Amino acid sequence: MKKTIYSLCAACCLLAALATPASALDYTVDAPEAGLFGTPTSDDTQYITRDEPVNIDRSKTAAVIPPAFGSPTSYTLNSGTLLTPNLVDQDWAAQVTVSGNGTGAVVMPPALSGGAVSSGGSSFAVTQYTEVTDDLYYFGGYLGTLKIPAIGLSVKVYQGTGSATLAKGAGHFPDTSIWDGNCCIAGHNRGVRDDFGDLHTLELGDTVTWITKLGTRTYEVVSVQKVLETDDSGTASTTDNRMTLYTCVRDQREYRWQVQAVEVK
Known part of the structure; x- marks a missing residue:
């Protein structure tokens, strides 16, 4: 009997719980105080102008x-x-x-x-510069062919100016441009090779032709001078297209022959 009464009480409690309506908590959120948010940082408006100062674009x-x-x-x-x-x-x-x-x-x-x-x-x-990239090498590992008709020269040019490189042909200074700007090349004038043996005999107006995968350019000699071995000003970047050539001076270790030629347009 007691068991039946307990069962009835439990059932009544369960029914009472299920009959109670569910209700959500009521809450409100206050609006933020003024000044808590900064102005947008994105600006998609273009400000390109045609007057001075030109090209003012903040987008x-x-x-x-x-x-x-x-x-x-x-x-x-x-x-x-x-x-x-x-x-x-x-x-x-x-x-x-x-x-x-x-x-x-x-x-x-x-x-x-x-x-x-x-x-x-x-x-x-604005100085000009063209970097040496893998696609600029010819089969055989050279970068181009240098031709100077006045001294009967036609020589392949490789990257670098070390002894092993100059034993194969002329060498391109790695820190200089290969095309646009100032392209600098060195070569031996005796010994294992004498590609630049007559470089110092060039005269103003003689032509230099540079053939690469980027195209062919012709330059005209504008200066032939003897410079100190430590003088590297001739290898600086330039705003024009030019070729600067170097070789040793016979029996004068502290000097170099420097020939500069500018593009013929």
């Missing part, structure tokens, strides 16, 4: 990926690769010049006359 379309650290253009103002070239104003993009052979190209602002670019109303010269 993401003007973002530029900087050149690699230590590269020839790493310290050049406004150099780099456009982050979103497809969004750049087309009138401006049509004037953009790209140096290099397409690999790791450097995007420069529109050029003014005289090989300069504008920055805030002032202009400055």
Whole structure:
């Protein structure tokens, strides 16, 4: 009997619990006080102007990926690769010049006359440089062929200026451009090879031809001079396209013959 009573009580309690209506807690959230949120940091508005100062663009379309650290253009103002070239104003993009052979190209602002670019109303010269890449080598490991008709020279040019390299032909200075700008090449004038044996006999106006996978260029000799072995100013980057050639001076170890030729246009 007691068991039956306990069972009935338990059933009644269960029914009472199920019959109680469910209700959610009531709560409210106060609005934040003024000044808790900053202004948006994104700005998609373009500010490209046609008057001075030109090319004022604060949007993401003007973002530029900087050149690699230590590269020839790493310290050049406004150099780099456009982050979103497809969004750049087309009138401006049509004037953009790209140096290099397409690999790791450097995007420069529109050029003014005289090989300069504008920055805030002032202009400055832009040096040119083309990096040596794997696709520029010919079968056989050379970079190009140098021809100087006045001294009957035709020699293959390899990368580097070490003894092993110059035993094969002429050598390209690794830190200089291979095409646009100042291309510097060295060669022996006696001993194992004498490719540049008559280099110092060149006269102003003699032509130098440089044949590479990037094309063929003809240069005209503008200077023939003797410089100190420690003088490396002739290997500096230039705003024009030129060829600088070096060889030893016979019996004068502290000097080098330096021949410079500029592109014939």
